[in-house]
Amino acid sequence: GAVVSQHPSWVICKSGTSVKIECRSLDFQATTMFWYRQFPKQSLMLMATSNEGSKATYEQGVEKDKFLINHASLTLSTLTVTSAHPEDSSFYICSAAYLSDYEQYFGPGTRLTVT
């Protein structure tokens, strides 16, 4: 149980384009979903927290107009990186929580490369 999927697993896009990443909880209804970014050899950086049907809460320093989060249902959240630039290249990981909000189950991650 507690399986979280992400799609795509990797994506290459050109600078200035937008990329959408999907995060799905496959066998449970997630009360909360989280989006993280991780640069090489660095720790997880929480970008935003989203609850189904409400606006995402962004961490300080994360541009909400650049990283659009939509949590349309209890099993699906999407992150859209708008007008991507090479510095947005990173490993994006979502996680979902259920039962207790503390226990997070991570998706496999999406590696984004912006050329």
Added chain:
Amino acid sequence: QKEVEQNSGPLSVPEGAIASLNCTYSDRGSQSFFWYRQYSGKSPELIMFIYSNGDKEDGRFTAQLNKASQYVSLLIRDSQPSDSATYLCAVGGGGSYIPTFGRGTSLIVHP
């Protein structure tokens, strides 16, 4: 500002030895404690969680929690090369349901 501290390592242990990973946290109100394992290029995987003082064992893994001293540790018995990874400590509770992650400790188990 809640803080979770881990030694970045790397911690190097021989195969078959016990690996001991430590984590300290700043918020005394913390209620839940997690250990995640992250292989290079992969996302974190939850391996242990503990809520009460004392020890919790699961196979070769033992989590130890001492709330008075504000530390949580992870012991890996009979370490294997496949245990080589970064181990992330996460602490939740204390007014926020969002766990705070430490920077992780890199573990290397050499044959």
